[in-house]
Amino acid sequence: MKHLKSHTDEALVVLLNNDDERAFLEIYDRYKDELATHLVRLLHAAELAEEVLQDVFMMLWEKRYEMDASKSVPAYLYRSAINKSKNIFRKIANDNRLREEFLTYFRTANNNIVEEWMENKEIQQLLQTLLDRLPPQQKKVYMLCKLDGLSYKEVSEKLKISITTVNSHIRNANIFLKGELKNQSELSGFLYIILILLVF
Known part of the structure; x- marks a missing residue:
């Protein structure tokens, strides 16, 4: 495979289109470290980053016939990595068990992780922007329950509304x-899941 190191990405993709495993391995060797570093920054979890990395290159091989030699290989890999990361985050966000496992993972690594997230300026700004879009009473109920930690009963008594109304506001x-959040395509995958974990 040594002689392929001098090949351009374009030449490697042409070989890849023709089932050349050596070309695939050269692309893997050429970009795996850089992509792995990017994924660790994105996901903040080395094991998860390794899993996504392998999935990205597996997809590259599976879609080798569709690869366009005129397109950037690293751009394709990065785009695939981001899409796969977001899919993982959305799966976690919509699954209570996975969400708890994810939080447990970070709490094990750092007991102050949630507090650090809440102190992060970017997260604070994004969270405030989202909350400001809620109707005033709904926002007040939501903040009392979710951010201040009051029970539905306590909020009901404090605001003099029924528990049913509190539940309706939260829902x-x-x-x-x-x-x-699903429309916030500019968010990094990590910020997306952190906001999901903090507000739901």
């Missing part, structure tokens, strides 16, 4: 916020 806020 509608969750629907709205989850929809807003």
Whole structure:
């Protein structure tokens, strides 16, 4: 495979289109370390980053006939990595068991991780922007329950509204916020899941 090191990415893709495993291995060797570093920064979890890395290159091989030699290989790999990361985060966000496992993982690594997230300026700004889009009463109920940690009963008594009304506000806020987060395509995968974990 040594002689392939001098090949351009374009030449390697042409070989890849023709089932050349050596070309695939050369692309893997050429970009795996850089992509792995990017994934660790994105996911903040080395094991998860390794899993996504392998998935990205597996997909590269599976779609070798579709690869366009005129397109950038690293751009393709990075785009695939981001898409796979977001899919993982969305799966975690929508699965209570996975969400708890994810939080447990970070709490084990760092007992102050949630507090650090809440102190992160970017997270604070994004969270505030999302909450400001809620109707005033809904926002007040949501913040008392989710951020201040009051029970539905305590919020009901504090605001002089029924527990049913509190529950309705929380349910509608969750629907709205989850929809807003899914539309935040500019968020990094890590920020996406952290916001999901903090507000739901």
